[in-house]
Amino acid sequence: MGKANFTSDDHIYLQVADGIEKMIAGEILRIGDKLPSVRVLSEEYGISMGTAFQAYYHLEGKGLIEARPKSGYYVRFNHRRFPAVPQMLQPEPVTTDVTVQEMVMRILKSTASDNVTNFALASPAIELLPTAKLNKSVVHALRNGKDHCIGYENTEGNPELRKQIARLAFNWGGKVSPEEVIVTTGCMEAIALSLRAVTKPGDTVAVESPAYFGIYQVIENLGLKVVEISSDPATGPDLPCLEQAIRDLRVKAVILVPNFNNPAGSCMPDEHKKKLVEIITQHNIPLIEDDIYGELYFGRHRPKTCKYYDTKGLVIHCSSLSKSLAPGYRIGWVLPGQYLEQVSSLKQMHTISSPTLTQVAVAHFLSIGRYEYHLKNLRKALHTQSLRYIQGIMQYFPEDTRISRPQGGFVLWVELNPKVDTYELCTEALKHQISIAPGRIFSNSCNYSNYMRIGYGSPWNDKVEKGLKTLGNLVKKMMNQ
Amino acid sequence: MGKANFTSDDHIYLQVADGIEKMIAGEILRIGDKLPSVRVLSEEYGISMGTAFQAYYHLEGKGLIEARPKSGYYVRFNHRRFPAVPQMLQPEPVTTDVTVQEMVMRILKSTASDNVTNFALASPAIELLPTAKLNKSVVHALRNGKDHCIGYENTEGNPELRKQIARLAFNWGGKVSPEEVIVTTGCMEAIALSLRAVTKPGDTVAVESPAYFGIYQVIENLGLKVVEISSDPATGPDLPCLEQAIRDLRVKAVILVPNFNNPAGSCMPDEHKKKLVEIITQHNIPLIEDDIYGELYFGRHRPKTCKYYDTKGLVIHCSSLSKSLAPGYRIGWVLPGQYLEQVSSLKQMHTISSPTLTQVAVAHFLSIGRYEYHLKNLRKALHTQSLRYIQGIMQYFPEDTRISRPQGGFVLWVELNPKVDTYELCTEALKHQISIAPGRIFSNSCNYSNYMRIGYGSPWNDKVEKGLKTLGNLVKKMMNQ
Numbered sequence: 001m002g003k004a005n006f007t008s009d010d011h012i013y014l015q016v017a018d019g020i021e022k023m024i025a026g027e028i029l030r031i032g033d034k035l036p037s038v039r040v041l042s043e044e045y046g047i048s049m050g051t052a053f054q055a056y057y058h059l060e061g062k063g064l065i066e067a068r069p070k071s072g073y074y075v076r077f078n079h080r081r082f083p084a085v086p087q088m089l090q091p092e093p094v095t096t097d098v099t100v101q102e103m104v105m106r107i108l109k110s111t112a113s114d115n116v117t118n119f120a121l122a123s124p125a126i127e128l129l130p131t132a133k134l135n136k137s138v139v140h141a142l143r144n145g146k147d148h149c150i151g152y153e154n155t156e157g158n159p160e161l162r163k164q165i166a167r168l169a170f171n172w173g174g175k176v177s178p179e180e181v182i183v184t185t186g187c188m189e190a191i192a193l194s195l196r197a198v199t200k201p202g203d204t205v206a207v208e209s210p211a212y213f214g215i216y217q218v219i220e221n222l223g224l225k226v227v228e229i230s231s232d233p234a235t236g237p238d239l240p241c242l243e244q245a246i247r248d249l250r251v252k253a254v255i256l257v258p259n260f261n262n263p264a265g266s267c268m269p270d271e272h273k274k275k276l277v278e279i280i281t282q283h284n285i286p287l288i289e290d291d292i293y294g295e296l297y298f299g300r301h302r303p304k305t306c307k308y309y310d311t312k313g314l315v316i317h318c319s320s321l322s323k324s325l326a327p328g329y330r331i332g333w334v335l336p337g338q339y340l341e342q343v344s345s346l347k348q349m350h351t352i353s354s355p356t357l358t359q360v361a362v363a364h365f366l367s368i369g370r371y372e373y374h375l376k377n378l379r380k381a382l383h384t385q386s387l388r389y390i391q392g393i394m395q396y397f398p399e400d401t402r403i404s405r406p407q408g409g410f411v412l413w414v415e416l417n418p419k420v421d422t423y424e425l426c427t428e429a430l431k432h433q434i435s436i437a438p439g440r441i442f443s444n445s446c447n448y449s450n451y452m453r454i455g456y457g458s459p460w461n462d463k464v465e466k467g468l469k470t471l472g473n474l475v476k477k478m479m480n481q
Numbered sequence: 482m483g484k485a486n487f488t489s490d491d492h493i494y495l496q497v498a499d500g501i502e503k504m505i506a507g508e509i510l511r512i513g514d515k516l517p518s519v520r521v522l523s524e525e526y527g528i529s530m531g532t533a534f535q536a537y538y539h540l541e542g543k544g545l546i547e548a549r550p551k552s553g554y555y556v557r558f559n560h561r562r563f564p565a566v567p568q569m570l571q572p573e574p575v576t577t578d579v580t581v582q583e584m585v586m587r588i589l590k591s592t593a594s595d596n597v598t599n600f601a602l603a604s605p606a607i608e609l610l611p612t613a614k615l616n617k618s619v620v621h622a623l624r625n626g627k628d629h630c631i632g633y634e635n636t637e638g639n640p641e642l643r644k645q646i647a648r649l650a651f652n653w654g655g656k657v658s659p660e661e662v663i664v665t666t667g668c669m670e671a672i673a674l675s676l677r678a679v680t681k682p683g684d685t686v687a688v689e690s691p692a693y694f695g696i697y698q699v700i701e702n703l704g705l706k707v708v709e710i711s712s713d714p715a716t717g718p719d720l721p722c723l724e725q726a727i728r729d730l731r732v733k734a735v736i737l738v739p740n741f742n743n744p745a746g747s748c749m750p751d752e753h754k755k756k757l758v759e760i761i762t763q764h765n766i767p768l769i770e771d772d773i774y775g776e777l778y779f780g781r782h783r784p785k786t787c788k789y790y791d792t793k794g795l796v797i798h799c800s801s802l803s804k805s806l807a808p809g810y811r812i813g814w815v816l817p818g819q820y821l822e823q824v825s826s827l828k829q830m831h832t833i834s835s836p837t838l839t840q841v842a843v844a845h846f847l848s849i850g851r852y853e854y855h856l857k858n859l860r861k862a863l864h865t866q867s868l869r870y871i872q873g874i875m876q877y878f879p880e881d882t883r884i885s886r887p888q889g890g891f892v893l894w895v896e897l898n899p900k901v902d903t904y905e906l907c908t909e910a911l912k913h914q915i916s917i918a919p920g921r922i923f924s925n926s927c928n929y930s931n932y933m934r935i936g937y938g939s940p941w942n943d944k945v946e947k948g949l950k951t952l953g954n955l956v957k958k959m960m961n962q
Contacts, residue, residue, distance in 0.1 A: 147607040328837030356809030
């Protein structure tokens with residue numbers, strides 16, 4: 001639909017647009033704010049709906065606002081004043097005085113208190129989750145589940161839940177049968193079982209850098225070696241670099257978060273995913289795809305998965321509901337492709353089966369369509385929160401701060417002045433009851449000592465704003481030391 | 482209290498006792514049947530309570546009946562006609578055409594159907610479990626748990642549940658603080674985490690023979706070597722043999738089920754436990770103690786644990802509620818002693834935390850005393866069932882059949898004529914919709930090919946009796962081939 005279609009007076013829509021632009025510039029309307037609907041705008045200004053639409057269309061063209069599907073118009077970034085994104089680092093050996101495991105355990109312990117302003121976690125605030133409706137599904141399961149859910153569940157998972165998980169694959173265009181699904185106790189069990197199924201101690205595994213610390217921990221614990229692949233903050237792993245590593249270092253498996261990587265927030269373009277699957281297929285090695293954030297996209301469409309391009313069953317797709325529905329229910333899954341039998345055996349050996357009650361409850365919740373409905377709200381909330389947090393960091397942090405621009409998920413990857421050590425910052429911040437995740441825990445070989453991960457899972461409020469302000473002041477203080 | 486205390490007429494009590502003895506001999510009263518109370522007996526026979534008591538006392542002295550605490554009198558074994566117990570085998574290398582893993586997966590799959598008469602599992606029938614009361618605790622947790630139990634639980638487990646588990650240690654005389662408890666997803670996760678905490682691939686672990694197949698599977702999967710210690714059907718592992726293995730084969734850890742071993746049913750006398758702890762302390766190696774059946778004793782007292790005798794934190798005590806309360810809730814735990822930090826790290830790496838809801842629900846169930854109450858009933862039921870099943874096997878199987886005499890737990894260990902291969906029997910039985918656990922899956926190096934495990938977790942009924950009769954006929958047929 002082009003401008004030529006509109007018959008309203010050019011002058012009027014430009015005046016209206018100009019007024020809105022001034023409100024944005026003056027931060028009366030702030031990044032992430034919802035604009036009035038076209039109807040309300042036409043009534044407020046006494047203009048036709050067509051003119052109101054044209055005003056928004058003009059602002060959208062200037063990159064000041066954006067339309068979100070089935071939701072309306074929102075104030076978006078003004079890219080001209082938006083900070084730079086973090087830089088890509090080349091992995092190289094580093095030594096640190098504190099082990100990653102020590103840092104992780106310390107941070108996890110710190111986040112247990114309710115008083116802490118918690119930027120360290122990559123998970124949703126409880127108030128964003130459909131607690132009451134999920135409770136109803138639990139009661140339904142108690143009443144209607146076989147033996148009231150007190151008996152053992154199948155090792156591979158509850159049959160109805162496996163069906164519902166298979167159905168979720170429709171969202172990324174996949175055709176999955178329930179028999180291909182194995183339910184796990186969260187995504188980490190899915191990844192750990194997958195790694196065990198395809199490697200033996202001493203093998204080398206390729207991982208993008210930066211990556212979620214839990215992945216390094218489990219790899220190390222399984223006696224595997226890591227080769228880190230540098231990763232672009234927007235498009236994810238450097239594929240030529242990966243291919244070279246596979247060829248030169250006898251990589252036995254690759255493990256990646258293609259959609260909304262934690263912590264970088266990168267999302268591999270679909271053509272990269274296709275190319276990646278071609279590479280691993282050519283070398284006949286498995287790819288463990290952690291798609292835990294895939295459903296939490298801010299754009300119009302769910303990004304595809306690598307599994308979508310897989311024809312040989314080499315892609316092992318892992319995910320969970322811990323980030324999108326119920327962290328404490330520990331419902332994850334794996335689509336192990338050609339490694340189905342190995343993963344199933346390992347699951348049976350190590351935990352027999354996952355708990356019955358939570359599986360039956362979640363299967364019910366999914367089957368009546370409540371999950372899809374909830375996701376729509378959650379995506380909107382997270383998108384708005386991401387913009388608010390970016391704005392907050394821009395406001396309170398030094399000018400040379402670089403911030404990622406995630407198109408989904410929970411986290412911002414923030415690069416500070418090289419003088420700032422974020423592990424020190426983390427220690428200082430805890431004295432102010434604020435927790436962050438320092439960059440060093442996201443790599444074995446890159447330093448990332450002036451990077452940090454900021455989770456925006458909690459809705460914006462005064463406490464959050466005050467937390468970012470305090471953090472910003474601490475950073476400024478450290479820069480001047 | 483001796484006979485001399487009774488003033489009633491000798492002749493009368495002997496007549497009454499004689500009548501009861503005839504009913505037992507004629508199988509009008511069968512093994513495991515509850516006898517009338519002393520009061521009812523006195524009313525029925527028109528005798529004094531003292532005479533009635535004396536009649537029971539007389540029969541008890543003859544080994545025909547037994548008193549159970551707070552429950553009354555029951556018909557017990559007549560040892561004069563009771564079959565021999567299974568023989569102890571010396572571990573030696575064997576080769577088989579089917580792998581244990583294949584057998585296990587096949588049997589597990591077969592037991593999923595409701596039509597199958599299931600002697601293959603070592604777990605309680607659902608009807609023996611307090612489903613309705615546990616449901617109430619779930620609803621209580623949904624209403625009163627923090628954030629309605631939707632959020633992550635601590636890696637080490639729900640604080641109230643850890644407190645309740647620590648309290649359970651009172652039952653075996655232990656003093657455990659909640660901080661020493663780590664909640665796991667069932668006992669298998671507890672064992673797997675413990676093994677990983679104290680060994681590295683290539684290490685040797687000592688295991689009693691026969692032992693639960695899951696233990697061999699997880700040991701093999703972790704790249705560990707097994708040395709099997711021969712075990713007495715009544716008193717458990719041969720300690721001099723174990724000590725020699727520790728010395729000669731550089732054993733890095735020992736793993737045992739001291740109380741009501743699965744499948745043999747043996748229970749280590751407390752002095753053996755004490756001696757065992759002395760041995761491992763002297764060699765400074767950890768003992769992983771699987772006490773999953775410890776609460777399901779038929780006698781007057783709960784047997785002690787090895788942990789009770791441990792002063793150095795070398796005993797890693799593992800257990801769960803899967804066999805006694807709710808298999809599908811997957812609530813297990815480990816008291817890791819000096820390995821607390823390692824086990825906690827591993828738990829965090831591999832599953833982050835166990836599900837919140839089931840932990841909070843079970844903590845409530847335990848805190849209001851319902852678990853102890855339920856256990857009392859469950860013990861009585863299992864004791865009676867064990868006797869009924871023994872009687873059934875005696876009735877329908879060939880005379881040379883040997884049967885264990887468990888004093889707790891769920892299983893009978895049955896030795897058949899050497900001509901009978903129980904894996905073949907298992908295959909034949911499945912054609913009749915009956916499942917058993919063949920002996921070969923309980924060892925890597927002993928053959929046990931003419932042994933089988935029969936679970937008596939299901940209450941005695943016509944279907945069970947018919948199942949044992951069919952099994953007995955199949956055995957007779959195989960002996961005559």
